[in-house]
Structures are given as structure tokens and as C-alpha cells.
Amino acid sequence: MGITFRKETFRDDFTFKNSPEHIRRFPFPFNEDAYMYAVNIEPHVVGPKGSVLENLIDVDEHYVAEMQDRALVLAEDPLRCQSLPHMTLAGWDLLELLMEQQALGYPEHFTLERNGDRWRWINRPLGIDDTFTFGDTSTLPYGPMEYITRQSQGDFCILDQRDGNLWMDAGMVTTQADWSLDFDIGMNFFEWHAPVPLAHEKGIFTRALKFLTNIQQGKPARRLNWTMTINPRLDTSPENYHKWGPDRATVTPENVGDKVHLRVELQSFWRLPRSNGIVFPIRCYLIKMDELVTQPKWARRLHRVIRDLPEELATYKGLTRYRPTLVEWLSKLDDGSPTSSGFGPD
């Protein structure tokens, strides 16, 4: 039967909403009542039906609206999509991966026909039917990475692997939590993570890099990350800080439920076969507090996590200004009873 794609916006009138089924499948990132960094990486294998892990590349009811929002961002700022000259082969690797995974998971919406290097790609939700030569950039309207990531939810960083390090040498980044591809392009793993507090001292990045450089073909991995966003805005970039930064001063006890969103990133890591690079999809899921607290366990747990979050992390995640208002609002939904372990709702 397929997905019913919502007509909605992530800017101006902010009509973005989750359907009740999508609230239940939200990837709630806390499996206990407190949060601290950990190298929380696990194999990226298919999860339960009805979860965001049902397919390794998830397509949901927000697909069409997210792709429209991406096109708007790119029209205003083409530097959100960049690929250094040596990364074209990796772009073809990514095109193959995303076409294969989307066609496999959602055959009613996507079809890939391969006849040698002559490929036909049908994307029904976006009304695309293109035939092209795999490996020949002149047969596509954009470079291979840009072409396929204009048709795939989430941001994508392609990392070149050399000298025992990973280098941010290509990407499509329009739904980011306050970081900039244009600033980070060409940086290595330690350079682009330099602003993260506390984690360096714990040796987390050294261990994470060792793990990532050993990711093997056919064995992707994943982790969850999170922050909060005021209004369901996908594009919270430094470039557009003047548009979304002031929103954080608009939170009041009356509008918390509608304005404050938990923003969860499902990050996955895949070895690319031809280029030997790594692709790092960062898929953003948003849920407003009114939707989240329909699951009482999540309401109780989120209250405890936000209340007890170390100050450095709250600052880094940009929560400082509205944290007291949010904690006060959530506290009314926390009767102090225990929460079951695990991520899912009760």
C-alpha cells in the first residue's frame, strides 16, 4: 500500500507533524534516565517491523516535504553540497547504495533497473524517471552524490580514508544541528570534532576513529545522537543562525509543547566499495513535546535526562536559554514512578 506522504513545511508556518504511527516509531534515544557520551556504536542491522530500523535506509511520511525543503536550501546556498575533485567515485558508490536500498525497502515507490552500466531509476514520489550510464557524470543532471542526495532523506558526509584518518571531503548537508560543511570540508576526524566538549578527554574520538577506519564492506554500523530544536526546522545551520537562533528566546510555559522539539540523529557508517571511503548518513527525526509526551514513559524519562544534564552538554547543545522552562513543563508529567529499561514506549 505504501507510505502516505504528508504535505508540510519546516519553515515559515511550520506545519510539520508526526502521525500517531510515526510517534510510536520515533527513535527515542534514551534507554535510561540519564545521558552521558559513550561510544554507543552497534551493527547497523535490520530491526523490528514498524521501527525506523525496518530498512537500513529509512523512508517515511516526511520524505517529499523534506526533499522540497532541501531544494529550497540549495537554491539559496549551493555550498551546502560540495564534493572535492577526488570524491566523484565515492559519489557513484553512494548513488548505488541509496538506489539499491530505497528500491529494496520501498519497491512501490522506487525502482532500479540495471543493464550493465545502463541504469534506469524511477522515483515515483518525486516524479523522476531517469536513464543514465553508471560512472558517466555527463548523463546525470547533477554530480552523482548531489543527484541521489536530492532524493534521499538525511544529510550525507562522505569521508575519504587515508593516512590512518578520515577526511570530510564531500557532503550534502542541509538538515544539520548547527555545523557547517563549508567550514568543515577537507578537515580530518579530529579537526571537525574539535568543538565537542568532554569527549576528547575521555579518549572517545581516538577509539571511534579506530573503529570507523576498520568498518568493513557489508557490515555497516550505527549510533544515535540528539539535541533539541525550537520549531520543526530542519535547516539549523550556522549560515542561517540569524533565522533560527532568536527562536530560542520565544519559548514560554504556554508554547513548550508545540515549539520545543527533540531532534534525534540516526547516524550510520558504511564502507564504500569502489572508493574505499566511508559514507556517514545523518538522518534527522523531529518530534514536538506534545507528541512525545503521548508516551508517558518518554515524558518521565526526558524530564530526568534534561534536568540532570551536565552544564557543558546543555551549553553545547544550545539548551541553556529554555532549559528551566522545559524542565518545569516536563516535571508536571513526571510522577516519579520508575521507567522500564530500553528505548521503546511502554
Add this chain to the structure above:
Amino acid sequence: MSTGTTKLDVVVSDVVPVNDLVTRFHFRRRDGELLPTFSGGAHVVVEMRDGDRTRLNPYSLMGSPLDTREYTVSIRRDDVGRGGSLFMHRQVKPGLEMVISYPVNLFSLDLRAKKHLMLAGGIGITPFMAQTSQLAGAGGNFELHYTCRTASLGTYADVLRERYGNRIRLYHDDREERIELDRLLSSQPLGTHLYVCGPAGMINWVRDRAAALGWPSETVHFEHFAAPQPGAPFDVTLAVSGKTIRVGEQQSLLEAIEAAGVDPPYLCRGGVCGQCETNVISHDGKFIHNDHWLSEEDHRSGCKIMPCVSRFEGKSLVLER
């Protein structure tokens, strides 16, 4: 989580003698599907079931990465090694079902290079077979210098000359032909990357000269899988699993650990990737380190060992496994 690779069930589809020492093996998937795409420089680990012994040896993929109907590896017979190559040459026939790993690339091209300068010695030619195919298909700029003992042992020299003409330079030991390395390294355009694969002596020579001539280390790439060396048997205590094992003369320490039912992570089994690095809890004796992973300081410390290629002589060795 384990960082080992996924396995592929394959069947030997062809066995082709190439010259007196080298034989080529072709693998296809048993289910008839395409094999995974790979990049030039990648290797697979071939599992050899030889009676009650299992050997796992890495071999570079030498076919074109553009053709994944089959994988091909070329193996030089080593009459004094631990028997892996002899098993392949003597026991492996078309139709035999085998298990190989997914491809892993520890000798990747740097695609930023304006030019790829490749130096091969003997059977070290195999990763360059795949890399030159990959680069030629994409219009890449490369030049390959290949030394072999004699023309008849110049594995694939004829194929390479036919494909790439003057981009291939051959040097035959029996004709006293030598690479003029200093002149070669001094005359390369800016942005050239250097790749070397061959015997340890050749790799060391090239790396030393490149460093002396001012090549930045990140532009010098090399692959040297140390084959595990045979040696005197020795006993090891695995403290975590509570087992005591004996490492046989023709067995590697890693193989002996695996034979005892303990599975450390591994990728290359040749002392370069670092996966099987193991802490030493105590020892009374002498280590024979053969890896390229640990630093000299690590080697001297007696606290770490790479069980895929290194051995031990002495009274007792206790490992954290």
C-alpha cells in the same frame, strides 16, 4: 563487536597455471549472484581446509574491480613456507567449494594523486593488476615499474605491456636490469603518489630512498603482508579463556588460538591491520616479532604481540585472550 568480515561461499571456477611458480585461481559465488564490488588494492582471506587443519591466508584481488562476476587471485608456490600455497597449488581444483572473506582494502589508491607511480617486485604485482584496471577505466595517470627474476617468471608482464604499452617498465634480474630509483623519485611531477609492493627488502629500500629524497610520508604507500613464519613449537596460556595451547611448528599463534575455540578479531592475518593485537600478561623468554603494526617501543616492551605473524621462544607466555 567483532570487526571481522562477512564470509562469501564460493566455488573454484578455474585454475590456470601462469608460469613455473605462479597459478591463478578464479572464484564465483555458489548462488550465481555477483560478488561484492571492490577497490584496487583489496585482498580477500581464503580459508583452506586441509584435513583437520585450517589455514587462512590473504591474497590480493587482481581482476578488474569493474567485473564482479568472479574474483581472481594469483599465488606463488612457496616450497619452504607453512604449506598454504602448496595446498592451493596441489589440492585446489575447479569445482571445489571454498569460503573467502569480503574484500578488505589496506592498500588503497589515494585518489587525490595527480599521478600514481607504482613499483612492483615479483608476486607483489597482483594488487597493481586491479589498481591499473581501475585507473585505466577512469582515465587515471599511472606508471608501473616491475622487477622480476627472469622474463619467464615475469608474471603478467606480457598482459600489462599489451594493455598499457610504455606505461609499464620491466626490469629483469638475470639481465642485471635495475630500477634507477633515485633518478625516478627525483623526476616526478608534484602531486605524485608512490606505491610499492614486493619483498621486504624492496619495500624498505624504496621507503628509505623516498624519505631521503624528501617525499612526504603520506604520499608513500606500501603493502607488505608478512607471511607467518614457521618456527619451533611453543606453549601459551590464554588467561581469559583459561586454556593452555601448543603452537605447532607450521602453525601461527593466531591459528593455534582459533583452533582452541577462541576467536580474536582479525582482518589481514599479515601483521599490518592491527586487529588481532594482543596484550601479554607475563612472559619468560624471547619474542620473535614479525609484524609491521606495533612500534619498536611496543616490541621492546614485551607487553604486546601480533599473533597472526609473531612467535615466541622460551619458558612461558601468558596472553590476555
